[in-house]
Amino acid sequence: MVDAVVVGGGLAGLACAHGLAAAGRSVTVIEAADAVGGRARTVWREGRPVDRGFQSLFRAYPETGRFLKEIGIRRRDLRPFTRGAVFHDGRTWSRFGPPPTRAPGGGVLARSDWARLVRLVGEVVAKPPEALLEMDGPEPDTETFLRVRGFSDEAIEGFWRPLFGVIMLDRSLGADPGYFRFLLSMLARGPAVIPADGLGMIAEWAAASVEQRGGVVRTGEPVAALEADPGSGGRRLAGVRTASGELVRARHVVLAAEAPAARVLLDPVDPASAARVPDAAASVTTAAFLLDLPLYRGRTIVLNSAPHDPDEGTRIDLVCQTTNVVRPEAGEGPHVLLATSVTTGTDPAAPGIEDAVARLVGRWAPGFDWARHARHVDTFVHAFAQFRPLHGVRRELPGPRTAAENLILAGDLTAHPSIEAAVASGRRAAGIVEALSP
Numbered sequence: 301m302v303d304a305v306v307v308g309g310g311l312a313g314l315a316c317a318h319g320l321a322a323a324g325r326s327v328t329v330i331e332a333a334d335a336v337g338g339r340a341r342t343v344w345r346e347g348r349p350v351d352r353g354f355q356s357l358f359r360a361y362p363e364t365g366r367f368l369k370e371i372g373i374r375r376r377d378l379r380p381f382t383r384g385a386v387f388h389d390g391r392t393w394s395r396f397g398p399p400p401t402r403a404p405g406g407g408v409l410a411r412s413d414w415a416r417l418v419r420l421v422g423e424v425v426a427k428p429p430e431a432l433l434e435m436d437g438p439e440p441d442t443e444t445f446l447r448v449r450g451f452s453d454e455a456i457e458g459f460w461r462p463l464f465g466v467i468m469l470d471r472s473l474g475a476d477p478g479y480f481r482f483l484l485s486m487l488a489r490g491p492a493v494i495p496a497d498g499l500g501m502i503a504e505w506a507a508a509s510v511e512q513r514g515g516v517v518r519t520g521e522p523v524a525a526l527e528a529d530p531g532s533g534g535r536r537l538a539g540v541r542t543a544s545g546e547l548v549r550a551r552h553v554v555l556a557a558e559a560p561a562a563r564v565l566l567d568p569v570d571p572a573s574a575a576r577v578p579d580a581a582a583s584v585t586t587a588a589f590l591l592d593l594p595l596y597r598g599r600t601i602v603l604n605s606a607p608h609d610p611d612e613g614t615r616i617d618l619v620c621q622t623t624n625v626v627r628p629e630a631g632e633g634p635h636v637l638l639a640t641s642v643t644t645g646t647d648p649a650a651p652g653i654e655d656a657v658a659r660l661v662g663r664w665a666p667g668f669d670w671a672r673h674a675r676h677v678d679t680f681v682h683a684f685a686q687f688r689p690l691h692g693v694r695r696e697l698p699g700p701r702t703a704a705e706n707l708i709l710a711g712d713l714t715a716h717p718s719i720e721a722a723v724a725s726g727r728r729a730a731g732i733v734e735a736l737s738p
């Protein structure tokens with residue numbers, strides 16, 4: 301009998317387990333996959349970290365910042381995108397981001413849109429992040445919000461859609477404006493960063509820290525069911541049942557699986573909460589390449605801001621040579637290049653993504669011999685990369701408490717679709733278990 305069993309070794313589950321282990325509680329994490337990290341995992345190819353899908357975190361994420369410190373990841377381990385983002389609109393290049401950001405004449409935004417951006421950023425940084433998240437209306441989506449704020453078509457198509465399309469994994473900019481304002485405030489408060497050993501470093505260090513404090517992290521076997529305590533009339537759980545039939549007994553169960561898996565496990569115990577687990581998916585596919593010559597230099601993402609051509613097939617939205625950011629000293633290569641296609645609303649698998657990257661690089665850098673210098677190493681498909689925070693969705697999400705008094709829900713599905721929400725939800729779940737414990 302442990303104090304808590306945590307279902308899911310993603311960032312939410314590990315943040316919870318870490319909080320409990322640090323408080324002296326006995327905790328077991330059960331992760332279905334063969335490694336921890338969930339959606340934030342890294343694999344290694346030829347000595348280089350390759351994230352299983354391009355992603356970064358904002359250094360200003362408040363709860364994540366505290367958590368990283370606790371597990372020993374220092375500020376200097378968080379490698380920033382010092383050169384912001386570079387846009388290619390099909391004809392020309394322009395850059396956005398520090399230092400120094402030039403607006404009119406050469407920048408990605410015209411003078412009037414630049415002034416609107418400065419005003420909007422001033423407003424969002426003046427408010428605490430939680431307050432921004434509470435403001436999800438009155439406009440139905442981010443695009444409408446931006447139009448109401450007066451942004452031109454050029455700014456929306458050439459700046460907001462390419463940039464926030466890849467941040468939200470949704471080129472329709474369908475997220476509620478509260479979530480958008482939260483993300484904008486994070487972007488304005490500090491750079492996007494990737495840990496030195498890739499995003500998966502967070503989960504790996506967190507799991508090691510849990511184990512150092514006496515916790516147990518099991519991988520490679522899923523939990524098949526949450527097990528009711530027969531004597532409690534359905535009010536309590538006895539623990540969880542693994543796929544091999546083992547009953548892991550626990551005083552508390554924390555369910556920290558991703559939305560589709562959480563819904564299935566939760567339904568027999570608390571159908572009302574299960575029905576509130578979000579189901580609209582944002583999807584994304586990332587192709588990973590190893591390059592023996594760098595495609596570009598600089599710690600930046602490259603965004604495709606060309607108008608969408610319905611006949612183009614799979615569209616590449618973002619290219620990032622991540623080794624420029626996490627291994628700036630490794631001049632020799634191989635260089636890791638990730639290319640992302642946001643597929644929300646289309647075929648999540650992005651058919652032909654590897655060829656689409658080759659064609660795009662051919663247009664962007666005709667002098668670069670892609671066939672000679674690039675090797676495809678992985679393609680990562682995330683059909684449910686995150687839930688879509690469409691208007692009103694966040695207000696309806698399930699809370700951490702459930703119909704079973706010792707079952708606590710965690711994961712981004714309880715707040716908003718981000719690393720910050722996952723970590724914060726895990727820490728909150730640990731606090732609830734602590735408060736319920738004698």
Ligand SMILES: Cc1cc2nc3c(=O)[nH]c(=O)nc-3n(C[C@H](O)[C@H](O)[C@H](O)COP(=O)(O)OP(=O)(O)OC[C@H]3O[C@@H](n4cnc5c(N)ncnc54)[C@H](O)[C@@H]3O)c2cc1C
Binds near residue numbers: 338
């Ligand atoms: C490609 C991509 C790009 C992203 N970009 C960003 C970004 O730039 N910035 C940002 O903030 N966020 C981004 N996100 C979102 C972010 O990664 C997630 O919000 C966060 O990692 C969710 O963590 P979690 O712990 O809630 O869920 P998960 O990471 O999904 O963890 C859930 C875990 O539960 C396990 N599990 C499921 N069922 C069972 C079971 N039955 N038994 C045992 N274990 C089970 C799963 O294997 C998984 O490891 C991105 C996501 C993706 C996929």
